[in-house]
Amino acid sequence: MTALTVTDLCKHYGALKVTDHVSLDIAPGEIHAIIGPNGAGKTTLIAQLSGQLGSDSGRVALDGKDITHLSMPERVRLGLARSFQITSVLPGFTALENVALAVQARQGSSFRFFGTVAAERALNAAAMEALHEAGLDHRAQIPARSLSHGEHRRLELAIALATKPRVLLLDEPLAGVGGEDAETFVENLRRLKGRLTMVLIEHDMDAVFALADRVSVLVYGRIIATGAPDAIRSDPEVRAAYLGEEEQEIA
Amino acid sequence: MTNLFVLQLLNGVQLGVLLFLISAGLTLVFGIMDVINLAHGVLYMVGAYLIATFAAATGSFWWGLLLTLPAAVVVGLVIEAVVMRRLYARSHLDQVLATFGLVMMANEAVKMIWGTSPLSVPMPEILSGSVPLMGPLKYPVYRIAIIVAGLAVALGLFVMVNYTRVGMLLRAGASNRDTVSALGVDINRLFAIVFTLGATLACLAGALVAPILSVDTGMGESVLILTFVVVVIGGIGSIKGAFLGALLVAVVDTVGGVFGPILLRSVLDPSAAGQAGRVLAPMLVYILMAVILFARPAGLFGKTA
Amino acid sequence: MTDMTDATRVTAAATRPALSGRVKAALTLFVLFALMPPLASALNDPFYVLIGTRILAYAIAALALDLILGFGAMVSFGHAAYLGLGTYAVAILSGFGINDLLVQILAATAMSAVFAAVTGAISLRTRGVYFIMITLAFGQMAFFFFISLSAYGGDDGVALASRSTLLGMEVLKTDFGLYYTTLVMLIGLFFLCHRITKSRFGRVLTGIRENPTRMEAIGFAPFRYQLTAFVISGCITAMAGVVLANQAQFVSPAFMSWHKSGELIVMVVLGGPGTLAGPIAGAVAALLLEEWLGALSEHWKLFFGLFLVLMVLFSPNGITGLLKKLGFGEKQK
Ligand SMILES: Nc1ncnc2c1ncn2[C@@H]1O[C@H](COP(=O)(O)OP(=O)(O)OP(=O)(O)O)[C@@H](O)[C@H]1O
Ligand SMILES: [Mg+2]
Numbered sequence: 001m002t003a004l005t006v007t008d009l010c011k012h013y014g015a016l017k018v019t020d021h022v023s024l025d026i027a028p029g030e031i032h033a034i035i036g037p038n039g040a041g042k043t044t045l046i047a048q049l050s051g052q053l054g055s056d057s058g059r060v061a062l063d064g065k066d067i068t069h070l071s072m073p074e075r076v077r078l079g080l081a082r083s084f085q086i087t088s089v090l091p092g093f094t095a096l097e098n099v100a101l102a103v104q105a106r107q108g109s110s111f112r113f114f115g116t117v118a119a120e121r122a123l124n125a126a127a128m129e130a131l132h133e134a135g136l137d138h139r140a141q142i143p144a145r146s147l148s149h150g151e152h153r154r155l156e157l158a159i160a161l162a163t164k165p166r167v168l169l170l171d172e173p174l175a176g177v178g179g180e181d182a183e184t185f186v187e188n189l190r191r192l193k194g195r196l197t198m199v200l201i202e203h204d205m206d207a208v209f210a211l212a213d214r215v216s217v218l219v220y221g222r223i224i225a226t227g228a229p230d231a232i233r234s235d236p237e238v239r240a241a242y243l244g245e246e247e248q249e250i251a
Numbered sequence: 252m253t254n255l256f257v258l259q260l261l262n263g264v265q266l267g268v269l270l271f272l273i274s275a276g277l278t279l280v281f282g283i284m285d286v287i288n289l290a291h292g293v294l295y296m297v298g299a300y301l302i303a304t305f306a307a308a309t310g311s312f313w314w315g316l317l318l319t320l321p322a323a324v325v326v327g328l329v330i331e332a333v334v335m336r337r338l339y340a341r342s343h344l345d346q347v348l349a350t351f352g353l354v355m356m357a358n359e360a361v362k363m364i365w366g367t368s369p370l371s372v373p374m375p376e377i378l379s380g381s382v383p384l385m386g387p388l389k390y391p392v393y394r395i396a397i398i399v400a401g402l403a404v405a406l407g408l409f410v411m412v413n414y415t416r417v418g419m420l421l422r423a424g425a426s427n428r429d430t431v432s433a434l435g436v437d438i439n440r441l442f443a444i445v446f447t448l449g450a451t452l453a454c455l456a457g458a459l460v461a462p463i464l465s466v467d468t469g470m471g472e473s474v475l476i477l478t479f480v481v482v483v484i485g486g487i488g489s490i491k492g493a494f495l496g497a498l499l500v501a502v503v504d505t506v507g508g509v510f511g512p513i514l515l516r517s518v519l520d521p522s523a524a525g526q527a528g529r530v531l532a533p534m535l536v537y538i539l540m541a542v543i544l545f546a547r548p549a550g551l552f553g554k555t556a
Numbered sequence: 557m558t559d560m561t562d563a564t565r566v567t568a569a570a571t572r573p574a575l576s577g578r579v580k581a582a583l584t585l586f587v588l589f590a591l592m593p594p595l596a597s598a599l600n601d602p603f604y605v606l607i608g609t610r611i612l613a614y615a616i617a618a619l620a621l622d623l624i625l626g627f628g629a630m631v632s633f634g635h636a637a638y639l640g641l642g643t644y645a646v647a648i649l650s651g652f653g654i655n656d657l658l659v660q661i662l663a664a665t666a667m668s669a670v671f672a673a674v675t676g677a678i679s680l681r682t683r684g685v686y687f688i689m690i691t692l693a694f695g696q697m698a699f700f701f702f703i704s705l706s707a708y709g710g711d712d713g714v715a716l717a718s719r720s721t722l723l724g725m726e727v728l729k730t731d732f733g734l735y736y737t738t739l740v741m742l743i744g745l746f747f748l749c750h751r752i753t754k755s756r757f758g759r760v761l762t763g764i765r766e767n768p769t770r771m772e773a774i775g776f777a778p779f780r781y782q783l784t785a786f787v788i789s790g791c792i793t794a795m796a797g798v799v800l801a802n803q804a805q806f807v808s809p810a811f812m813s814w815h816k817s818g819e820l821i822v823m824v825v826l827g828g829p830g831t832l833a834g835p836i837a838g839a840v841a842a843l844l845l846e847e848w849l850g851a852l853s854e855h856w857k858l859f860f861g862l863f864l865v866l867m868v869l870f871s872p873n874g875i876t877g878l879l880k881k882l883g884f885g886e887k888q889k
Contacts, residue, residue, distance in 0.1 A: 050773065076775035088773070090766040101763050104756055105775035111784070112756040120756075163774055287685045289818075337869050343685060344631055345868050348825060351818040352864025359858035476696045476814065479689040487685065530704045537697035541678050544690065548681040 001064050003028040003197040004049070004080075004167050009058030011041075011048055011221075018044045019055070020221035026167070031198045033208045033229075036218035037241075042201045043085050045218065046171045049199070050082040051075045062167060077106065081165035085172045085201075087152040091145035095136060095155050098144055099127035102162035127162060134158035135188050150181050157188070167197045174204045186210055209233070217241065254388045259506045265394045267501030268401030272456035273474060274481040274493040275408055276449015282488020283421060284339055284442050287346045290330070290353040292475025294450045298323055298457025299466040300361060303370040312375040312462065319458045320451065327450030331443050339442065358468050369465035397459050404452070405494060412490055417444065477504075480540045486553025495551065500536050508532040582746055582833035585840075589739050593732055605731040606803065611843045612738040613799040616745055618823040618835035620792035623749055625821065626829030627758065628785050629765040633688050633817050634675070634695025638668045638790045640702060640812030642797015647708055647807040650716060657720040657728065657737075657798065664794040671698065672790030676783050692814055699812040713808020720802055728802060738799050742836070745792055749832055752788070761785050762830075822864065 004026040011019040018041040026032045036042055047053035049060055051072035059068050062080050070078070090098050097118075103126040104110060104117070117123065131137040134157040139147060144155060157173055173189070174182055186207050192198070193211070202208050208215060209229045216226040219241045225232060232238055277291045301322050306315030334353060338346045378396050381389035412418035420441055423434070457470070464470065481500050485492025512528025519527060543551065589612065596604035617639055624630040645664035649655070675694040679687055708714045719728045727733045752758050763771050764778045771778055801807050810816075819842065827838025845863070849856035 052769070052773070071777065072772045073775045073777040076773065082773060084770075084773070088767060088770045090763050090770060092766050093763070097759070101759060101771075102774040104759070108756075110756050110760045110776070110781070113752050113758075114755055116751075116754045117756045117759045118754065159770075159774060281685055285685065287688055334865060334869065341868070343688060344625075344821070344825060344829075347631065347633065347688060347818075347821060349865050349868040351822070352861040352868070354818075355815075355857045355861030356865065357861075359855050359861065363855055363858070472814075476693060480693050483686060483689050483693065529706070530701060533700035533704055534697050537693055537700075540690070540693055541675075544678050544681065548686075 001028070002026055002061075003030070003063060004199065005059075005061040005064070006049065007059040007061075009045070009048060009060065010056045011044060011053065012056060017221050019048060022058070022218070022221070022223055024216060024223070024226075026197055026199060027213075028197055029194050030213045031193060031200055031211050033200045033202060033212035033215045034218055035202065035205075035208060035215060040218045041221040042218055043171055044221075046082055046085075046169050046199075046201065049169055050080065052082075076163055076165075079164070079166035080169070081160040081163045081167075082169040083156040083160045083171055083173055085175055087149075087156055089144045089152065089155055089159065092143065094141050094143050095131060095147065095151075095158070096124065096127055096140040098155060099130050099158050099162045100124055102159045103127050103130070106163055127158075130158045130162035133161055133188065133192070135184060150177050150185075153177050154185070154188075161192075165196060167199070168192075169199045169201075171201050172203060173200070174202060174207055182207065254386065255509065256506070257384070257388060258390070259509050260502065261390055261394065261398075263502035263505035264498065265398050265401075265501075266505060267498035268398050268405070269456045269460055270474070270477060270481055270501050271405060271494050271497035272401055272459075273453045274478045274485070274497050275405075275490055276446075276452045277478050278482045278485065278488055278490065278493045279421060279445050280449050281482060283445055286335065286338055287343055287350065288335070289347065289350040289475065290357065291449070291453055291478065292471035293354055293357040294323075294326065294453035294471075295457040295474055296361065296466075296468065296471035297326060297357070298454030299372075299461040299464070299470060300365055300370070300457075301454065302458040302461050303365075303372050303466050306372050312373060315372070316458055319454060323451045323454030323458075324447055326454065327447035328443070330450065331446040335446055336439070336443070354471075358471070361468050367468065369467040371465055372461040374462040391463075393463060397463075400459060404455070408490060417441075421445065477536065480536055482550075484540055484543050484550055486550030489550070489552035492550055492552035500539070503539050504536050507535040511535065578831055578833050579750065582750075582836065585833065585836055586739070586743055586746075589742075590736075593735055602731060605735050607843075607847065609731070609735045609738050609799065609803045611840055612735070612742050613796045613803060614820070614823065614843060615836040615839040616738075616742050616799070617793045617796035617820055618827065618839040619742070619746060619749055619832060620789045620796070621820050622824050622827075622829055622832055622835040623752070623792070624782075624785050624789045625824050626831065626835070627753055627765060628761050628782055630680075630782060630786065631688050631821070632679075632691045632786070632789075633814065633821065634691035634693075634698075635790070635793050635820050636812045636814065636816035637671065637695040637698035638793035639797040639800060639816060639820075640698060640809065641668045641671060642794035642799075643801040643807040643811050644702060644708065644797075645794070646720065646798055646801035647714055647716065651707075655718065655720050656724065657722045657802075660720055660798050661795055664798050665791040668790040668794035669787050672787040673783065676786035676790075680779055680782050680786065692817065695812065695814055695817055699809050699814070702809045702812065709808065711809065713806060713810065716801060716805045716807060719805065720798075734799075734802055738803075741795065741799065745795070746832060746836070749792070753832065757781065757784070 002025045004024070006022055006024040009019055009022045010017070022045060024032070034042055034045070044053065048055045051070055051074070055068070059066060061067060062075070062078055065078070067075055067078060067080070090101070093101070100123045103123050107123065107126070128137055128140060131140055134154040136151060136154040136158055139151055147155060153173055153175065160168055174185055177185055182204065189211055200208070200211060212229055214226060215229050215232040216223050217232065217238050224241060225235050225238050227235070273291065273295055277288065280286055280288055298319060301319045302315045305318040306312050309315060309318070334349060338349055374393055378393045381391050382395070384390050412421055420436055477500060481493060481496040484500065485496030511532050512524060515524040515528050592608050593605050596602055596608070617635065621632065621635050624632060642664040645667060646660050649660055649663055675691070679690045679694065682690060702708065703711050719734065722728060722737065728737055753762070760771070760776055760781050763776070764781060768778050797811065800811060823838040823842045824835040825838070826841050827836065828834030846856065846860060849859050853859065
């Protein structure tokens with residue numbers, strides 16, 4: 001069975017088809033990268049998969065269960081988590097509190113009015129573990145608004161991990177992260193490989209080719225190719241539509 | 252029975268037209284500037300007091316009206332320049348506090364200037380009296396004049412919004428403020444125009460209604476909440492919504508207030524019906540609002556997020 | 557599993573010393589409140605005790621409003637309705653010969669819970685300007701409902717024959733008794749709200765304030781938490797209404813006018829939203845300012861309004877910004 005099945009998903013804004021009959025089968029444990037030029041519709045696709053945005057037509061299934069009409073919180077509870085391309089955290093909370101809240105969402109009722117939540121060891125321990133996996137445990141007590149950009153990206157990952165997803169949708173986790181920092185970040189992601197299924201949107205090609213089992217190329221809302229990284233790299237159509245641009249930019 | 256119904260319906264339309272004049276400006280201010288203005292009802296009251304003063308001074312309703320309009324523009328411009336302009340970028344909470352402060356100030360200032368006893372404005376000679384409608388039914392000419400004047404203004408607004416450059420900007424601004432600034436339009440001037448236009452319309456409504464109402468300090472209050480209901484029902488930023496919402500609210504309020512108890516009497520015994528009717532009638536518009544919002548949280552013509 | 561030592565260290569750090577600055581500020585206020593009546597009688601001005609009771613009652617209401625306004629970013633402009641429901645619970649029950657404070661509180665909270673659940677469920681389908689206007693409209697609906705209740709004097713209201721009893725005892729008969737009972741209520745409710753804001757539920761509520769989309773993305777549907785907070789807040793406000801009915805020995809729709817809702821917001825903002833202790837101080841400040849301006853001029857509302865306008869206009873980022881700068885408001889734990 002596939003972990004995530006997307007069938008004929010569509011979304012348009014006016015005349016603009018942002019998602020155009022997208023179909024994907026993501027195998028359990030796979031890291032499936034989606035690449036594509038700016039404005040291709042990658043973030044929109046993530047928003048549709050996560051339930052943040054409704055779809056015009058098409059189906060989304062998680063482990064064979066149809067989730068097309070579920071809300072974002074309902075999907076998260078079934079094990080489908082996402083991160084945001086533009087960091088979206090709780091700025092007034094510490095990193096630990098941000099993550100502990102994600103743990104709380106799946107562990108026990110949140111209609112508890114009396115116990116002091118900051119003193120709940122189980123929550124904090126699980127949150128620390130997620131922070132550790134994202135490489136941010138040393139900054140646990142810092143308010144999110146005081147974290148650096150790179151740290152925000154890690155916090156995004158930690159929060160998503162803390163929901164204990166089976167399928168994780170990552171929207172450009174490395175956006176704006178460079179150099180050594182990016183390398184350790186990729187290492188953090190690699191350690192997650194096999195434990196959970198990932199849909200990874202990323203512009204950083206080194207990261208994509210280092211992590212992905214398969215790659216899909218999204219251009220103008222359509223998937224123009226899906227395959228192993230090497231096959232994609234040498235696909236002439238892909239090179240023309242996408243990789244070529246990159247090389248030109250570099251040149 | 253039919254006569255009573257027609258009469259109440261006309262009263263409803265007349266109130267609706269006035270509500271529209273007040274709501275039109277409010278909905279634009281909400282929609283385009285995303286500013287909540289609690290002081291909008293104050294402008295309606297000020298319009299009534301201005302015409303009372305000018306009409307008394309000149310001895311003529313018409314001169315009074317003629318003087319009230321430019322005065323209203325000045326009032327609008329001043330409030331915009333001194334207070335509102337500084338609130339556009341603020342949180343809703345700040346806007347609530349500042350305009351709430353304005354309401355307190357204005358109500359008290361009106362009391363200081365004009366005293367607490369209600370004023371009255373004489374009805375213009377040619378619009379007094381009634382005309383026969385159907386059978387024995389008569390209707391006051393002045394109320395008909397209000398309806399006509401209100402509809403004329405509504406038509407003017409409609410033309411302005413749909414066929415002029417300012418109107419185009421207004422529509423663009425109501426749906427997307429960034430677009431308007433991106434067009435290189437001086438957004439501050441646009442806001443000033445919109446606010447002043449809204450203020451003038453509210454003053455005009457107050458001036459028009461003055462001859463058939465006693466002019467007092469409470470008049471802005473009751474109408475403010477009704478216009479909020481209108482704006483919410485119609486959908487924030489929508490002139491068309493404000494028009495239909497105003498008529499709907501006014502007709503339900505007037506007709507329902509009379510016929511609700513009559514309808515209740517057919518299902519309940521008379522005394523219970525009377526009691527229930529008295530209690531329910533003033534709540535009707537709010538129940539209407541609740542029902543509409545339950546079905547459409549953004550109002551009839553609002554953008555659904 | 558990894559780094560358990562780290563985790564335990566963090567847990568220890570997260571469990572802060574029992575008394576935060578906010579609780580200390582509140583305790584200081586409570587001590588001052590407790591000292592006020594003896595002082596007033598020493599000054600031979602026992603009338604202050606009655607004014608003091610009124611201030612304490614509004615402090616309870618401001619505290620309740622802060623729970624949703626400060627911690628939940630829900631600007632309710634209809635909270636006077638709950639004050640009114642509290643006062644009318646007293647009037648209605650006394651019509652049935654029931655005068656016990658506990659029964660009154662029970663009835664007031666029950667009525668408010670229903671009203672808050674229904675109107676909150678509709679209002680919370682919207683946000684921003686809509687939410688403010690809709691809560692205002694529902695507040696007005698309650699106002700008109702009681703105006704048309706001729707059995708309770710309609711517009712004019714109705715006088716209460718006597719103060720409430722407490723478990724059959726006549727504790728509230730004296731102004732002192734009423735004052736200290738109200739103070740005990742205020743202290744109890746403060747700690748209740750304080751506990752709530754520190755709890756799992758409180759953290760979710762503040763999280764929704766900070767970033768609702770993020771909360772949905774980790775699995776929380778904001779609506780049910782916001783609605784619960786809205787209902788709790790309404791119920792606590794109604795308790796303030798029960799006290800006010802006793803303080804004034806008079807009940808009328810005036811308690812529910814939208815100006816009262818506005819004043820409650822002013823109190824919360826003056827004291828600092830999201831701090832609990834702040835709005836209590838804000839209630840004191842706003843009511844004392846009213847009394848003071850009222851003594852200076854019959855047109856005190858002009859000056860109070862001017863004060864509000866100037867305060868907003870001349871703090872660079874508004875009152876909310878000013879408070880943030882002073883370290884209030886945004887912080888949470
Ligand atoms: N709410 C909206 N209304 C209209 N158009 C939109 C909306 N949201 C996105 N778009 C358009 O849809 C297209 C796809 O946007 P999207 O953000 O999904 O692209 P992306 O592939 O994530 O780009 P990037 O690499 O820059 O993150 C863009 O052309 C964008 O302008
Ligand atoms: Mg994107």
